[in-house]
Amino acid sequence: MVMANDGSDVVVRCGTGRLSTLTAALGLLAVCPARAQEPSRAPEYRIKAAFLYNFTLYTEWPADSFAKADSPIVLAIAGDDPFGGELDAAVRGKTVRGRAIEVHRYSAASDAVPCHLLFMSNAQARNLPQFLRQIEEPLPLIVGETEDFTRVGGAIRFFVEGNKVRFEVNIDAAARARVKISSKLLSLARIVRDAEDR
Amino acid sequence: MLLILTLLALALSPPGASAFQDPPASASQEPPKPGDLTDLSLEDLMKVEITTAARKEQKLIDTPSAVFVIRPDDIRRSGARSIPEALRMAPGLQVAQLDANKWAISSRGFNGRFANKLLVLMDGRSVYTPIFSGVYWEVQDTFMEDIERIEVIRGPGATMWGANAVNGVINIITKPAADTQGVAASGGVGTDHRDFASARYGGAVGDAVHYRAYAKYQDDVGYDPNFDDWWMTRAGFRADAKPGDNQTITSIGDLYDGRLGERVSIPALTPPFTQVYNQHVPVRGGNLLARWIYKTPEESQVTVQTWYEGYQRIGGILDERRDTIDVSVDHRISPLKGQDIVWGGEFRFTRDNLSSGDPAQTVQFDPLARDAVIGSAFLQDEITLVEERLRVALGCKFEYNTFSRHDHPVEVQPSVRLAWTPDPAHAVWASAGRAVRTPSRGEADARLNVAAFPGPTEVALMHSHDFTSEKLTALELGYRVQPLKELSFDVATFYNLYDDLQTFEPDTPFLETTPGPPHVVLPFTIDNKMAGRSYGFEVSVLGQPLPYWRMQLAYTFLRLNLIPDSSSADPAAENAEHESPGNQVYFRSSWDLPENLQLDVIPRYVGVLGAFDVPAYVELDARLGWRPRPNMEVSLTGQNLIHRRHFEFEPALVFTEATAVERGGFLMVSVNF
Numbered sequence: 001m002v003m004a005n006d007g008s009d010v011v012v013r014c015g016t017g018r019l020s021t022l023t024a025a026l027g028l029l030a031v032c033p034a035r036a037q038e039p040s041r042a043p044e045y046r047i048k049a050a051f052l053y054n055f056t057l058y059t060e061w062p063a064d065s066f067a068k069a070d071s072p073i074v075l076a077i078a079g080d081d082p083f084g085g086e087l088d089a090a091v092r093g094k095t096v097r098g099r100a101i102e103v104h105r106y107s108a109a110s111d112a113v114p115c116h117l118l119f120m121s122n123a124q125a126r127n128l129p130q131f132l133r134q135i136e137e138p139l140p141l142i143v144g145e146t147e148d149f150t151r152v153g154g155a156i157r158f159f160v161e162g163n164k165v166r167f168e169v170n171i172d173a174a175a176r177a178r179v180k181i182s183s184k185l186l187s188l189a190r191i192v193r194d195a196e197d198r
Numbered sequence: 199m200l201l202i203l204t205l206l207a208l209a210l211s212p213p214g215a216s217a218f219q220d221p222p223a224s225a226s227q228e229p230p231k232p233g234d235l236t237d238l239s240l241e242d243l244m245k246v247e248i249t250t251a252a253r254k255e256q257k258l259i260d261t262p263s264a265v266f267v268i269r270p271d272d273i274r275r276s277g278a279r280s281i282p283e284a285l286r287m288a289p290g291l292q293v294a295q296l297d298a299n300k301w302a303i304s305s306r307g308f309n310g311r312f313a314n315k316l317l318v319l320m321d322g323r324s325v326y327t328p329i330f331s332g333v334y335w336e337v338q339d340t341f342m343e344d345i346e347r348i349e350v351i352r353g354p355g356a357t358m359w360g361a362n363a364v365n366g367v368i369n370i371i372t373k374p375a376a377d378t379q380g381v382a383a384s385g386g387v388g389t390d391h392r393d394f395a396s397a398r399y400g401g402a403v404g405d406a407v408h409y410r411a412y413a414k415y416q417d418d419v420g421y422d423p424n425f426d427d428w429w430m431t432r433a434g435f436r437a438d439a440k441p442g443d444n445q446t447i448t449s450i451g452d453l454y455d456g457r458l459g460e461r462v463s464i465p466a467l468t469p470p471f472t473q474v475y476n477q478h479v480p481v482r483g484g485n486l487l488a489r490w491i492y493k494t495p496e497e498s499q500v501t502v503q504t505w506y507e508g509y510q511r512i513g514g515i516l517d518e519r520r521d522t523i524d525v526s527v528d529h530r531i532s533p534l535k536g537q538d539i540v541w542g543g544e545f546r547f548t549r550d551n552l553s554s555g556d557p558a559q560t561v562q563f564d565p566l567a568r569d570a571v572i573g574s575a576f577l578q579d580e581i582t583l584v585e586e587r588l589r590v591a592l593g594c595k596f597e598y599n600t601f602s603r604h605d606h607p608v609e610v611q612p613s614v615r616l617a618w619t620p621d622p623a624h625a626v627w628a629s630a631g632r633a634v635r636t637p638s639r640g641e642a643d644a645r646l647n648v649a650a651f652p653g654p655t656e657v658a659l660m661h662s663h664d665f666t667s668e669k670l671t672a673l674e675l676g677y678r679v680q681p682l683k684e685l686s687f688d689v690a691t692f693y694n695l696y697d698d699l700q701t702f703e704p705d706t707p708f709l710e711t712t713p714g715p716p717h718v719v720l721p722f723t724i725d726n727k728m729a730g731r732s733y734g735f736e737v738s739v740l741g742q743p744l745p746y747w748r749m750q751l752a753y754t755f756l757r758l759n760l761i762p763d764s765s766s767a768d769p770a771a772e773n774a775e776h777e778s779p780g781n782q783v784y785f786r787s788s789w790d791l792p793e794n795l796q797l798d799v800i801p802r803y804v805g806v807l808g809a810f811d812v813p814a815y816v817e818l819d820a821r822l823g824w825r826p827r828p829n830m831e832v833s834l835t836g837q838n839l840i841h842r843r844h845f846e847f848e849p850a851l852v853f854t855e856a857t858a859v860e861r862g863g864f865l866m867v868s869v870n871f
Contacts, residue, residue: 041376042235044248050235051243058240080586080622088683090236092745163247163443188240 045083047165048158049090052119052143055156056096058185061116062178065138072100076112076140079121081105113140120144120154128152139177150192168192247376262591262617262627263355264290264676264690266738268348272750275788275798277821277835279342279391279416279864281370282335286802287786289736289752290352290366290690292778294804294847297857298390298420299428299458301335302847305352305366306692307732307758307778311849315364315635315668317355321372321450323487323505328548328570328601329518331362331638336458337481337509338370339432341398341412343382343868346373352736353692354633354672356611357578357593358540364633364670365694372450375400375408375438381871388864390837392419409437420459421843421857425476430456444493453484461855462515464560465650465657467717472650473558474855483509498531501542515554515853516561522548536582543575550639559713560853562645570600570639591615601637603666609634625678634667641665641700641724654717656710659702665724671695684742691735698726699760701768727766732758746790754782776808794825810848816840829871836863 056073073096075087091101106112109124109131118140120128125146132139132153142154149157150170155177157168168190174181235243266288278284282301286293292309294302304313312332318325320340326333348370355363378400385395394417400410413433420426434452441447457478466473487505494500503526510519528542548570552563578593594612602609613631620626640646642661649657676690702722710719734756742748756778762771783803790796800819806812818840823833838844843858 041247041374046235047243047246047248050238053236054240054243085683089234094236160248164244165246165248166244184240188244 043086044160044165046086046090049083049086051158051165051167052087052117053090053094053101055117055141055143055185056091056101058182059117059141060180060182061141062138065114065116065178066099070098070100072102073117074102074104074115075117075119076104076106076115077119077121078106078109078112079124082121110134114138115140117141117143120149122146125149125154128154137178141174141177141179156189166190170194262589262615262629262676264352264674264692264736266290266350266352266688266752268350270343270345270347272786273342273345273348275796275821275823276786276800277798277819277833277837279394281338281348284348285350285368287750287752287784288348288350289688289738289754289784291350291754292756292782294807295859296847296849297422297426297460297854298418299336299426300460300849300854302849303333303335304778305350305368306694306734307756308365308774309778309847311847311854314362314638315670316366316368317359317363318368318370319359320370321487322489322503323485323507324524324546325507326362327518327520328639329516329520329550329552330640331635334481334511336428337430337454337456337483339414339430339454340370340372340434340452341382341396341414343384343396343870344372344378344398344410344412344436346371346377352690353629353674354611354613354631354670356633357576357595357613357631362635364635364668372436374448375410375436376402378410378436379408382869384866384868386864386866388835388866389862390418390421390860391862391864392417394864406441407437407439409435411435421860422461425459425461426857427459428456430454432456444495446489446491448489448491449487450489451484451486455480455482457481460514461857462853463855464515464556464558464853465647466558467650467654467656467713467715469652471652471654477513479511479514481509481511483507496531498529500527500529502527513555515556516563517553517555519551520548521550522546536585538580538582539578540580541575541577544573546572548572557713558647560647563639563643564645565643568639568643571598572600573598587619589617591617597636599636601639601642603637603664606666609636609667623680627674627676627678629672629674631672633670633672635670636667637665650717654715655720656717657720657722660705660721660723662724665700666698666726668699668726669697671697686740688738689735692733694732696728696730696732699728699730701725701727701762701766701771703727704767722768725766725768727763727768728760728771729763730758730760732756748788750784750786750788752782752784754779756780773809777810779805779807779814781805796823796825797821798823804846807847810845812845812847815844815846817844829869831868833866833868834863835866836861838862 052075088103091103094101109118109120112118113135120142122145125144129152143156144154145158150168153173155170155173159166169181169186170192172194235246268284268287272287273284276284276287282293282303285291285303290305292304294309296302296311300311302309302311302313305316308315312330314331318333320338325338348368351367353366355367359367378398379402381399383397387393394415396412396414398410398412402408415431418428420428432452432454436450439447457480459478461474461476463472463474465471485505485507489501489503492500504524506523508521524544524546526542526544528540530540532538551567553566554561574595574597576593576595578591580589580591582589592614594610597609598607611633613629615629617625617627642663644661646659647656648659673693674690678688680686703725705721705723707718707720710717737753739751757780758775760772760775762768782805786798786800788798798821801816803816804814806814817838819837820839821833821835823831825831838859838861841861843860845856845858848856
């Protein structure tokens with residue numbers, strides 16, 4: 001058992017000794033090669049939200065889809081929102097070609113148009129063929145995740161491969177939405193076209 | 199100062215080459231948030247992997263229990279330098295500082311230095327000591343910036359987590375190594391936290407293995423310059439390997455070494471019948487954990503985990519050496535649509551070696567060395583009754599513990615939970631459950647001398663093998679609502695019925711000659727002669743009225759009513775009614791200011807502790823952070839700014855003296871690259 005005064009003296013001495021050791025250790029760390037900090041793992045919908053943001057960067061919508069030169073790009077989510085707050089966080093404060101990005105939510109896809117990019121929940125995607133028959137042009141760029149999404153008229157579909165998020169683009173559906181998708185985006189996508197029998 | 203200069207030099211050195219994207223967009227003015235992916239190029243975004251959770255992650259709003267989650271940003275902006283300090287923000291918890299290095303932390307009452315109705319896990323490793331079933335908070339620490347979240351679950355969690363999860367579970371979870379790549383370092387100087395420094399390096403071997411290692415050091419002068427100083431140093435690592443898409447192997451380990459200053463007051467058989475002295479207790483320990491998670495193609499998941507912990511505390515009134523090894527397996531499976539079953543088992547072996555640390559033998563264990571085991575099995579089925587709307591979870595845990603009474607060695611802890619989510623913005627949940635607090639090694643085997651009087655006469659608390667588990671039946675009801683994207687309310691209410699609570703009953707006095715002088719012992723033997731009920735509610739509000747202004751409010755209301763049996767003669771049985779505050783308020787206002795400044799103002803109110811003569815108090819922490827570069831932050835934190843000194847608690851039964859918590863502050867620099 002250590003009594004008060006000598007005990008605390010010991011602690012103080014220990015303390016300063018260790019401090020200089022640690023400072024030296026920090027110095028050593030400084031010569032380690034610095035790595036660019038990039039998260040290599042993230043929640044699924046944070047990744048998908050970042051992709052949606054990138055889609056707005058690499059897609060050009062027709063000028064007549066905007067009321068004014070600085071009208072925002074409108075992203076609509078139809079049905080249950082799987083993103084939580086991730087999509088709002090991804091686009092907050094960002095501008096694309098001078099346009100802000102807004103996120104709107106609707107319970108049904110039919111309420112969401114006009115918009116620029118329409119994300120359909122899986123439940124909503126089941127009614128995609130009917131929806132496409134009902135709405136009038138101009139079509140938004142329609143994004144979804146169901147297995148047959150791009151075969152029944154959707155433009156972009158997310159899928160997961162090897163625990164990473166991938167996407168495919170139906171270039172015929174994109175053409176119907178009158179958008180120009182940059183070759184950079186297309187080079188990273190799996191490209192599909194409308195089936196012959198459709 | 200040298201330290202700060204080093205950190206500054208580190209921060210100002212040019213960052214390594216990083217790939218820049220050139221999108222046709224103007225970047226945001228805000229510094230990038232941690233985990234922000236929108237700055238990544240498309241190519242890099244394609245490489246990001248989806249995180250997979252070990253236990254099923256639920257959206258907070260859907261969870262059918264009273265949960266509060268502390269995030270890294272909350273820890274950083276609150277200025278917390280330790281896990282106990284960070285826990286002050288959680289509703290429903292009682293957090294009080296005893297001296298510079300000791301805390302009393304509990305959930306929904308029964309607080310104390312060895313509060314025994316709370317289960318605390320660090321990365322899946324249980325950290326309570328079987329001696330008193332309490333937590334040595336002063337040795338639970340890690341590189342603070344690597345904490346991913348602290349889940350604070352109030353109410354019984356016994357079905358999933360096991361005995362001692364009576365009034366709550368605190369789950370401290372660190373980030374996967376892949377999320378902590380590169381160098382991070384922080385250090386500072388202050389009044390109580392005189393100097394501290396920590397650093398971490400994270401790297402990778404190919405795509406499949408990520409690792410990190412950290413070292414941390416702190417030297418606290420304490421609130422009383424003579425005795426409650428505190429010195430700790432620790433180092434640790436974590437490695438995550440992915441041998442395939444469907445499996446993950448994780449290994450985590452820590453080593454620590456420190457000295458805790460304290461003032462001890464113990465009974466003495468000669469006048470003045472109390473002996474008071476200061477001492478430093480060396481504490482040393484380490485742990486190593488390995489976890490394997492295997493996911494089958496059918497979405498079922500098997501987790502096998504094992505850990506070892508060894509520690510020693512030599513030089514207090516009790517010398518303790520302990521080694522514990524634990525193995526657990528759990529299996530999650532969805533045999534049918536809408537059925538989510540988790541079942542598993544755990545086995546723990548612990549061996550201790552104890553001796554009285556002082557000549558007066560204030561604490562005596564018999565036997566001095568003992569092995570104990572805990573074995574348990576649990577099953578929970580979560581059934582979706584209405585898709586996305588109504589779920590019910592039924593579960594039960596069976597647990598054997600060496601210290602449970604022999605006539606019923608297996609504890610049964612069932613629960614039922616119901617979650618109703620009428621729409622994504624509202625959730626109502628309810629639960630009923632039973633939990634037990636099993637006897638500790640101390641309650642089974644120890645004698646504790648607590649007071650001495652002229653005569654000489656000594657008062658001693660005696661163990662008993664007839665002492666049985668304390669039992670709780672808990673009813674809970676909660677409501678969460680998010681009326682706006684920027685505003686959420688969470689209200690949890692509870693009604694707890696306790697039975698077989700611990701009392702100390704007067705027994706037949708006897709004469710004792712050793713240690714001398716000869717004296718009369720007035721024994722009080724441990725028993726279970728008390729029932730009790732508690733009720734209360736906790737409110738948590740998170741709001742963001744403006745993009746640059748966030749607020750957090752936590753309010754805790756607690757009432758405890760203890761009812762000793764008519765046959766009980768314990769004079770102090772009902773003390774616990776007044777050992778936890780009836781009202782507590784925590785408020786944090788966080789502003790993002792121009793020039794990359796962040797300001798947090800954090801007042802808190804803690805109600806009176808009638809049992810200790812600790813008056814109600816209001817205290818205030820404040821922190822100003824400045825980010826001159828995206829990878830560097832300089833912050834100034836003030837703690838307990840209102841009073842020069844205030845008491846927060848008093849130790850009951852254990853003999854260290856409380857010190858007044860003092861106004862203080864520190865300057866800190868953090869960098870990462």
